[in-house]
Amino acid sequence: DAGVTQSPTHLIKTRGQQVTLRCSPKSGHDTVSWYQQALGQGPQFIFQYYEEEERQRGNFPDRFSGHQFPNYSSELNVNALLLGDSALYLCASSSKRETGGFKGAFFGQGTRLTVV
Protein backbone atom coordinates (compact mmCIF):
# COMPACT_ATOMS: atom_id res chain seq x y z
CA ASP A 1 0.00 0.00 0.00
CA ALA A 2 1.71 3.19 -1.19
CA GLY A 3 1.78 6.02 1.26
CA VAL A 4 1.66 9.69 0.34
CA THR A 5 3.83 10.40 -2.68
CA GLN A 6 5.09 13.79 -3.80
CA SER A 7 6.87 14.96 -6.92
CA PRO A 8 9.37 16.23 -7.68
CA THR A 9 11.65 15.64 -4.69
CA HIS A 10 13.84 18.65 -5.44
CA LEU A 11 13.31 21.74 -7.55
CA ILE A 12 15.29 24.89 -8.27
CA LYS A 13 13.46 27.93 -9.63
CA THR A 14 14.33 31.53 -10.36
CA ARG A 15 12.73 34.43 -8.51
CA GLY A 16 9.52 35.52 -10.27
CA GLN A 17 8.85 32.14 -11.84
CA GLN A 18 5.91 29.86 -11.16
CA VAL A 19 6.03 26.31 -9.77
CA THR A 20 3.65 23.35 -9.52
CA LEU A 21 4.10 20.60 -6.95
CA ARG A 22 2.16 17.35 -6.99
CA CYS A 23 0.79 14.97 -4.37
CA SER A 24 -0.91 11.59 -4.45
CA PRO A 25 -2.66 10.74 -1.19
CA LYS A 26 -2.50 7.48 0.71
CA SER A 27 -4.91 4.87 -0.62
CA GLY A 28 -8.36 5.38 0.86
CA HIS A 29 -7.77 9.01 1.80
CA ASP A 30 -9.89 11.82 0.37
CA THR A 31 -8.43 14.95 1.95
CA VAL A 32 -5.14 16.64 1.09
CA SER A 33 -3.45 19.37 3.10
CA TRP A 34 -0.33 21.31 2.14
CA TYR A 35 2.29 22.64 4.53
CA GLN A 36 5.41 24.76 4.17
CA GLN A 37 8.38 23.92 6.36
CA ALA A 38 11.21 26.42 6.52
CA LEU A 39 14.61 25.17 7.63
CA GLY A 40 14.66 24.52 11.36
CA GLN A 41 10.97 25.30 11.81
CA GLY A 42 7.74 23.38 12.22
CA PRO A 43 5.41 22.95 9.23
CA GLN A 44 3.00 25.83 8.54
CA PHE A 45 -0.47 25.03 7.18
CA ILE A 46 -1.15 26.44 3.72
CA PHE A 47 -4.54 25.00 2.76
CA GLN A 48 -6.68 21.88 2.64
CA TYR A 49 -8.67 20.32 -0.19
CA TYR A 50 -11.66 18.04 0.08
CA GLU A 51 -14.14 17.13 -2.64
CA GLU A 52 -12.12 19.22 -5.10
CA GLU A 53 -12.64 22.43 -3.13
CA GLU A 54 -10.42 24.46 -0.84
CA ARG A 55 -11.94 23.97 2.61
CA GLN A 56 -9.45 25.59 4.98
CA ARG A 57 -6.70 28.13 4.39
CA GLY A 58 -3.81 29.29 6.52
CA ASN A 59 -2.12 32.67 6.50
CA PHE A 60 -0.58 32.51 3.03
CA PRO A 61 -0.95 35.02 0.18
CA ASP A 62 -3.01 34.42 -2.95
CA ARG A 63 0.20 33.56 -4.82
CA PHE A 64 -0.33 30.13 -3.29
CA SER A 65 -3.14 28.23 -4.95
CA GLY A 66 -4.12 24.63 -5.36
CA HIS A 67 -6.30 22.09 -6.99
CA GLN A 68 -7.68 18.66 -6.18
CA PHE A 69 -8.60 16.18 -8.89
CA PRO A 70 -11.42 13.60 -8.92
CA ASN A 71 -8.89 10.86 -7.99
CA TYR A 72 -8.07 12.90 -4.83
CA SER A 73 -4.55 13.85 -5.98
CA SER A 74 -3.60 17.48 -5.58
CA GLU A 75 -1.37 20.22 -6.90
CA LEU A 76 0.13 23.23 -5.17
CA ASN A 77 0.93 26.22 -7.36
CA VAL A 78 3.06 29.15 -6.32
CA ASN A 79 3.26 32.22 -8.57
CA ALA A 80 5.79 35.06 -8.61
CA LEU A 81 8.28 33.12 -6.52
CA LEU A 82 10.22 34.98 -3.84
CA LEU A 83 13.50 33.96 -2.24
CA GLY A 84 11.53 33.47 0.98
CA ASP A 85 9.45 30.74 -0.65
CA SER A 86 12.45 28.43 -0.43
CA ALA A 87 11.33 25.61 1.87
CA LEU A 88 10.27 21.98 2.11
CA TYR A 89 6.69 21.66 0.89
CA LEU A 90 4.81 18.83 2.53
CA CYS A 91 1.60 17.16 1.53
CA ALA A 92 -0.49 15.33 4.11
CA SER A 93 -3.47 13.12 3.43
CA SER A 94 -6.32 12.04 5.68
CA SER A 95 -9.88 10.80 5.46
CA LYS A 96 -13.12 12.44 6.53
CA ARG A 97 -14.99 9.17 6.18
CA GLU A 98 -13.08 6.79 8.45
CA THR A 99 -15.02 4.48 10.70
CA GLY A 100 -14.40 5.48 14.30
CA GLY A 101 -13.40 9.03 13.44
CA PHE A 102 -10.25 10.83 12.41
CA LYS A 103 -7.19 8.58 12.30
CA GLY A 104 -4.58 11.21 11.62
CA ALA A 105 -2.79 13.03 8.85
CA PHE A 106 0.03 11.22 7.04
CA PHE A 107 2.82 13.15 5.34
CA GLY A 108 4.80 12.56 2.19
CA GLN A 109 8.55 13.03 1.99
CA GLY A 110 8.16 16.57 0.70
CA THR A 111 9.43 18.64 -2.20
CA ARG A 112 12.51 20.75 -1.48
CA LEU A 113 12.04 24.04 -3.38
CA THR A 114 14.98 26.39 -3.76
CA VAL A 115 14.38 29.84 -5.23
CA VAL A 116 17.48 31.61 -6.55
Next chain:
Amino acid sequence: QQQVKQSPQSLIVQKGGISIINCAYENTAFDYFPWYQQFPGKGPALLIAIRPDVSEKKEGRFTISFNKSAKQFSLHIMDSQPGDSATYFCAAGNSNSGYALNFGKGTSLLVTP
Protein backbone atom coordinates in the same frame (compact mmCIF):
# COMPACT_ATOMS: atom_id res chain seq x y z
CA GLN B 1 1.48 34.14 16.39
CA GLN B 2 2.71 30.71 17.44
CA GLN B 3 -0.37 28.81 18.63
CA VAL B 4 1.63 25.90 20.02
CA LYS B 5 4.77 26.50 22.05
CA GLN B 6 7.27 23.65 22.36
CA SER B 7 10.24 23.15 24.64
CA PRO B 8 13.07 22.42 24.89
CA GLN B 9 14.55 23.33 21.51
CA SER B 10 17.13 20.57 21.86
CA LEU B 11 17.63 17.63 24.18
CA ILE B 12 20.45 15.18 24.84
CA VAL B 13 19.59 11.93 26.63
CA GLN B 14 21.66 8.86 27.38
CA LYS B 15 20.61 5.51 25.97
CA GLY B 16 18.03 3.93 28.24
CA GLY B 17 16.95 7.26 29.70
CA ILE B 18 13.62 9.07 29.49
CA SER B 19 13.16 11.88 26.97
CA ILE B 20 10.52 14.46 27.85
CA ILE B 21 9.24 17.15 25.48
CA ASN B 22 6.63 19.69 26.50
CA CYS B 23 4.04 21.72 24.60
CA ALA B 24 1.52 24.39 25.55
CA TYR B 25 -1.41 25.84 23.64
CA GLU B 26 -3.84 28.73 24.03
CA ASN B 27 -6.79 27.91 21.79
CA THR B 28 -9.32 25.88 23.79
CA ALA B 29 -11.04 24.88 20.55
CA PHE B 30 -8.21 22.45 19.81
CA ASP B 31 -9.45 18.88 20.22
CA TYR B 32 -6.70 16.80 18.66
CA PHE B 33 -3.05 16.69 19.73
CA PRO B 34 -0.59 14.58 17.71
CA TRP B 35 3.14 14.12 17.94
CA TYR B 36 5.31 13.67 14.87
CA GLN B 37 8.86 12.38 14.41
CA GLN B 38 10.96 13.70 11.56
CA PHE B 39 14.32 12.42 10.32
CA PRO B 40 16.55 14.59 8.10
CA GLY B 41 15.33 14.66 4.52
CA LYS B 42 12.04 12.94 5.39
CA GLY B 43 8.50 14.03 6.02
CA PRO B 44 7.04 13.98 9.55
CA ALA B 45 5.75 10.59 10.68
CA LEU B 46 2.77 10.34 13.02
CA LEU B 47 3.84 8.80 16.32
CA ILE B 48 0.90 9.06 18.67
CA ALA B 49 -2.08 11.36 19.23
CA ILE B 50 -4.49 12.19 22.04
CA ARG B 51 -7.90 13.77 22.48
CA PRO B 52 -8.67 16.09 25.43
CA ASP B 53 -11.08 13.62 27.04
CA VAL B 54 -8.20 11.43 28.26
CA SER B 55 -5.21 12.38 30.39
CA GLU B 56 -2.72 9.82 29.13
CA LYS B 57 -2.15 7.57 26.14
CA LYS B 58 0.60 5.00 25.77
CA GLU B 59 1.84 3.22 22.66
CA GLY B 60 4.93 1.12 23.19
CA ARG B 61 7.73 3.33 24.53
CA PHE B 62 5.84 6.54 23.72
CA THR B 63 3.40 8.17 26.17
CA ILE B 64 1.44 11.40 25.86
CA SER B 65 0.39 13.12 29.07
CA PHE B 66 -2.36 15.71 28.70
CA ASN B 67 -3.41 18.41 31.18
CA LYS B 68 -6.53 20.13 29.89
CA SER B 69 -6.78 22.72 32.68
CA ALA B 70 -3.18 23.81 32.18
CA LYS B 71 -3.46 23.58 28.38
CA GLN B 72 -0.28 21.55 28.26
CA PHE B 73 0.73 18.18 26.89
CA SER B 74 3.97 16.27 26.80
CA LEU B 75 5.67 13.36 25.09
CA HIS B 76 7.65 10.85 27.12
CA ILE B 77 9.98 8.44 25.36
CA MET B 78 10.91 5.61 27.69
CA ASP B 79 14.12 3.60 27.31
CA SER B 80 15.39 6.06 24.70
CA GLN B 81 17.52 4.53 21.92
CA PRO B 82 20.05 6.06 19.50
CA GLY B 83 17.56 5.32 16.71
CA ASP B 84 15.13 7.75 18.39
CA SER B 85 17.49 10.62 17.54
CA ALA B 86 15.31 12.89 15.39
CA THR B 87 13.28 16.08 15.53
CA TYR B 88 9.95 15.83 17.32
CA PHE B 89 7.00 18.12 16.70
CA CYS B 90 3.88 18.55 18.73
CA ALA B 91 0.79 19.86 16.98
CA ALA B 92 -2.81 20.79 17.67
CA GLY B 93 -5.89 20.72 15.49
CA ASN B 94 -9.62 21.31 15.59
CA SER B 95 -12.20 18.95 14.14
CA ASN B 96 -14.30 21.94 13.04
CA SER B 97 -11.36 23.20 10.99
CA GLY B 98 -10.70 19.93 9.20
CA TYR B 99 -7.87 19.08 11.59
CA ALA B 100 -5.57 21.65 10.00
CA LEU B 101 -2.53 21.32 12.24
CA ASN B 102 -0.68 24.02 14.13
CA PHE B 103 2.85 22.81 14.83
CA GLY B 104 5.37 23.66 17.49
CA LYS B 105 8.87 24.67 16.41
CA GLY B 106 10.31 21.24 17.13
CA THR B 107 12.73 19.58 19.52
CA SER B 108 15.96 18.07 18.27
CA LEU B 109 16.60 14.91 20.29
CA LEU B 110 19.99 13.24 20.45
CA VAL B 111 20.28 9.92 22.25
CA THR B 112 23.88 9.10 23.05
CA PRO B 113 25.12 5.48 23.24
